Amino acid sequence: METLGRLGAEELKATVLRYRDALRAHQEAINRLNVYPVPDGDTGTNMALTLESVVKELDGAEGMPAVCKAVRHGSLMGARGNSGVILSQIMRGLADAFERADQATGAVLAEALAGASERAYEAVMRPVEGTILTVARAAADAAAGVTGGGGDVSVVEVLEAAKQGAAEALARTPEQLPVLRQAGVLDAGGVGFVLMLDAFLAVADGRPLPEPPVAAPAAATAATAASGAATPDVQSPAHGEAGHDAVGDLRYEVMYLLEADDKAIPAFKEVWAGVGDSIVVVGGDGLWNCHIHTDDIGAAVEAALDAGRPRSIRVTDLAEQVEEERWVREAASVVTPDGESLVPVTTSVVAVGTGEGIGRIFRSLGVQRIVAGGQSMNPSTAQILDAVQAVPADEVVVLPNNKNIVPVAEQVAELTDKSVRVVPTTGIAEGFAALLAYDPEATVDENARSMAEAAERILAGEVTRAVRSSDSPVGPIAEGDWLGLSRRALEVVAPTLADAACGLLDKLVCDDHEIITLIEGEGATAADTRRITEWLAEHRSRVAAEVHHGGQPLYPYLFSIE
Numbered sequence: 001m002e003t004l005g006r007l008g009a010e011e012l013k014a015t016v017l018r019y020r021d022a023l024r025a026h027q028e029a030i031n032r033l034n035v036y037p038v039p040d041g042d043t044g045t046n047m048a049l050t051l052e053s054v055v056k057e058l059d060g061a062e063g064m065p066a067v068c069k070a071v072r073h074g075s076l077m078g079a080r081g082n083s084g085v086i087l088s089q090i091m092r093g094l095a096d097a098f099e100r101a102d103q104a105t106g107a108v109l110a111e112a113l114a115g116a117s118e119r120a121y122e123a124v125m126r127p128v129e130g131t132i133l134t135v136a137r138a139a140a141d142a143a144a145g146v147t148g149g150g151g152d153v154s155v156v157e158v159l160e161a162a163k164q165g166a167a168e169a170l171a172r173t174p175e176q177l178p179v180l181r182q183a184g185v186l187d188a189g190g191v192g193f194v195l196m197l198d199a200f201l202a203v204a205d206g207r208p209l210p211e212p213p214v215a216a217p218a219a220a221t222a223a224t225a226a227s228g229a230a231t232p233d234v235q236s237p238a239h240g241e242a243g244h245d246a247v248g249d250l251r252y253e254v255m256y257l258l259e260a261d262d263k264a265i266p267a268f269k270e271v272w273a274g275v276g277d278s279i280v281v282v283g284g285d286g287l288w289n290c291h292i293h294t295d296d297i298g299a300a301v302e303a304a305l306d307a308g309r310p311r312s313i314r315v316t317d318l319a320e321q322v323e324e325e326r327w328v329r330e331a332a333s334v335v336t337p338d339g340e341s342l343v344p345v346t347t348s349v350v351a352v353g354t355g356e357g358i359g360r361i362f363r364s365l366g367v368q369r370i371v372a373g374g375q376s377m378n379p380s381t382a383q384i385l386d387a388v389q390a391v392p393a394d395e396v397v398v399l400p401n402n403k404n405i406v407p408v409a410e411q412v413a414e415l416t417d418k419s420v421r422v423v424p425t426t427g428i429a430e431g432f433a434a435l436l437a438y439d440p441e442a443t444v445d446e447n448a449r450s451m452a453e454a455a456e457r458i459l460a461g462e463v464t465r466a467v468r469s470s471d472s473p474v475g476p477i478a479e480g481d482w483l484g485l486s487r488r489a490l491e492v493v494a495p496t497l498a499d500a501a502c503g504l505l506d507k508l509v510c511d512d513h514e515i516i517t518l519i520e521g522e523g524a525t526a527a528d529t530r531r532i533t534e535w536l537a538e539h540r541s542r543v544a545a546e547v548h549h550g551g552q553p554l555y556p557y558l559f560s561i562e
Contacts (some may be wrong), residue, residue, distance in 0.1 A: 003212050007155055009064040009105040012095075012204050015494070018056060018209065020051040025212045026195060035190035045187040046084040054091065068099035076282065077257070078290050081187045085255075085280040085291045086132055090193070092282075093119035106153035108144035113162055123270060125279040130176030132189030138169030139197065163197040170194060198237065204342050235521020245338040250276055250293040252403075254300040256289040259409075260308025268307040275299045297407065312381075345440035347392035347447050351399040351431055352379060354411075355521065355551035358428060364437035373405060381411045388412055388420055395419045395444035397451060401431040421448035423455060426487065428461070428519065428550065429560030430455040453481035459513075459561040461486050461495065461504050464554055497523070498531040501557050502541045505532070509540050509562055516540075516562045518547045523556035532557070 004396055007015075023044065024032075030044030057074030061067045072095050075088035093116030117140040121127050140166025143158045173187040174180040180187060185311065201207045254276075260268065262284060272279050276294030283289050290310075294300045297315055304310035351367045353359065369387040371380040388396045394418050400409045403426045413420040421444050424432045435449035442450075445547040466481045472490050477483070484492030484504030492503035509516065516536065520529060533545050 007098070007109065007200075007204060008102070009062070009067045011102075012064070012067055012071070012098055015059070015060060015196075015199050016051065016054055017200050018024075018378035019196050020048065020055050021046040022189065022199055022209045023051055023362065024197045025209070029212055030188045032119070033185055043192065045084045045444070046080040046082075047087050047192045049079050049080045050075060050084035055223065055429070059453060064099055064102045071095040076287070079282070079289050081282055082253075082278050082291050083132065083192065083281055085289055086123060088289065088483065089119040089123045089282050090116040091481060093117070094220075098472075098485055101365060104155065106155050106158040107147050109154075109155055109158045110140070110162075113140040113143045114157075115366060116140070119282075123280045123282040125161065125273060125276065125281075126533055128177070130173040130180060130514040131187050132193050134173065134176065134194050135166045135169045135187065135190035138401055139163070139166040139193070141165060149311075154549060156201070159197060159201050159204060163194065164199070166190070166194050166197060176177075184541050250278075251295050251299075251428050252297055253278075253293055254297055254313070255289070255291045256301070256304060256310040256313040257317075258277075258283075258290050258304050258308055258310050258418075259286060260284065260288060260304075261383055265306040265437070268303055271303040271306070272300070275303065301407070312402045313407055313411070315403070315473045317391075339390070344392040345442045346393060347395045347438075347440060348393035349399060349438060349447075350384065350387045350391060350398045351435075351436065352384070352401045353404055353428055353431065353552070355549040357549040358519075361548060361550070362435070365432065366438050366440055367435065373402070379408070381408050385415050387414050388416055388418060393418075397447050398422045399425050399434060399451075400429050401425045401433045419444050421445065423448055423451045425455050427460045427558070428552070429458060429460040429517065429558055432560060433458040433562070434518070458484075459508055461508050461559040463492075463501050463504060463557045465497075466493075476549070497556055498528045498535075501528070501532050501559075502535040505536065505559065506539065508559070509536075509543060511540075511542060513540075513561050516545050517560040517562075518545060519550040519552070519558040519560070521550050521552035521555050521557065523554075528556070 027044035027048050030047070033043065046185045056078075058067065058209055061070040072092045075091040079085040079088040093114045097108060097112030097115050098104050101259035104112065113136075117133075117137045120133055120136055124133065127133050139162040145165075146157055146161045149154050170186055174185065177187070178500040195210075198207070198209055206545055239465060245365040257270075265281060265288060268282055270280070272281070272290075272292055275296055278290045278291070278293040280291040281288055292300050292305065294339060301310060301313060302408055329533050344484050345368075348369070349367045350369045351362050352371045352373045356374050362370055368391045370384055371379045371387050374381075382397060388398065392415075398409045398412065398420060400406045400422065406422065406424045406426070409422045413422075423434050425434055426531055434455040437450040437454035439450070463486050464485070466477045466483055467505035468479050468480055470477045472493065473495050474490060477493050482494050482497050482500035483490060484494070486504070486508060486509070491507045492500050494500035496504050505516070518529065518532065529547060533547070536543060552558065
């Protein structure tokens with residue numbers, strides 16, 4: 001391929017496509033860069049989904065003004081997670097400079113990288129060094145270094161300098177962030193940013209994109225595969241974006257689009273400064289993409305109501321986040337009983353869940369529509385609305401079965417003529433308990449009241465496996481350890497699945513309890529289930545145990561204690 005002296009609209013489009021492909025190829029490697037021990041996927045997925053939105057907007061765009069408009073709008077509307085929001089600002093900064101020049105020379109590209117870095121820093125209320133912000137600034141500084149003396153510097157020269165500067169900054173990120181140094185990893189957002197420079201070089205100079213690691217990488221392998229930097233002294237499985245998508249002391253990630261006058265945003269940011277951290281607010285001209293980590297979901301949303309009108313609200317429980325894309329690949333948006341006609345009733349139930357056994361139990365308890373979703377795979381309001389509209393009743397109860405999904409479900413009532421009530425179940429076990437009080441011929445208000453009371457009476461727990469080493473209030477966690485969690489906290493760390501399950505039940509079950517329901521998921525074995533039931537028979541002999549196959553991924557056992 002011929003080396004290009006300038007980059008026009010078609011080259012910018014091609015770069016976005018190559019960047020999307022690179023992020024998709026490296027997505028799992030980048031997702032492995034995370035310091036929290038439960039299974040999750042964040043930075044790589046968020047950056048890739050942000051680029052997917054840009055690619056969709058580019059369809060049919062011709063000429064530099066239209067292409068740049070598509071990049072700006074697609075990145076703003078599709079930004080996911082803190083890393084995705086920051087990436088959207090980088091893309092918008094590049095688009096601004098490209099649009100002004102129509103054809104990007106080396107000097108224009110350097111200006112674009114500087115503008116992208118400035119936009120990214122401006123978007124974050126408390127910038128953290130050792131993240132994608134640092135890497136983007138280093139790229140801009142290096143680009144400015146080769147263009148500052150004047151003369152005709154080629155696009156490729158600028159890109160080479162920018163990549164070298166970015167790679168060196170990426171290698172230094174563990175020196176800047178203690179959480180990275182402790183985990184022995186590099187910054188994932190920075191790895192993703194360097195892939196953008198690789199995409200530019202692929203288009204401008206015909207260079208191949210770096211190949212993703214064959215297996216789950218060590219931090220050095222993942223980072224250098226994307227960056228070309230010298231391998232730093234890091235050894236553990238890679239991390240996510242500390243200070244961005246990593247899990248810290250704050251439990252929830254809240255994101256939404258805010259329609260508000262630009263003059264109202266400074267005051268809005270001041271309110272948010274007292275509500276949480278990892279704050280990013282980007283946009284303009286009346287539309288803003290807002291991101292915060294907080295323990296107070298209500299306050300984070302109420303701040304928007306004072307400033308304007310929030311929409312597309314998305315809440316993620318960071319401590320329970322799991323692989324979102326798995327649900328997208330394996331589950332249809334709405335699952336209905338095969339070959340089964342829906343019988344008209346006074347009140348129907350729509351439930352959120354996944355797993356063949358979970359679905360079978362839901363249907364046996366009267367659920368007429370199941371929306372595929374769960375931890376980290378938060379179905380949209382539109383998906384839940386479609387299910388509500390499809391059931392044969394004018395009154396509908398919705399069971400979200402996840403904390404993240406409750407506020408999404410609560411928006412449905414305003415979008416339909418049907419009477420909709422949300423019973424705020426935060427787990428599958430609570431959903432099952434609520435359905436035991438469901439009466440299809442009772443009114444929606446009667447059902448909502450009795451189902452909520454039934455859900456509140458149960459105690460829930462779950463067991464999953466640590467995917468990386470960490471510390472916790474109950475002791476150190478090694479990769480591969482089993483974790484027992486209640487709805488309030490991590491309760492147990494143990495070397496085997498059965499030990500974690502029994503240890504969790506020992507914490508949760510007392511003599512006043514009567515029934516324990518064990519819901520087996522992927523990874524549960526007959527031997528482990530037998531050991532758990534034998535432990536209950538010996539240590540909690542007055543409590544009856546029921547076992548059901550749920551088929552849920554990543555959580556071999558869910559417990560419902562009544």
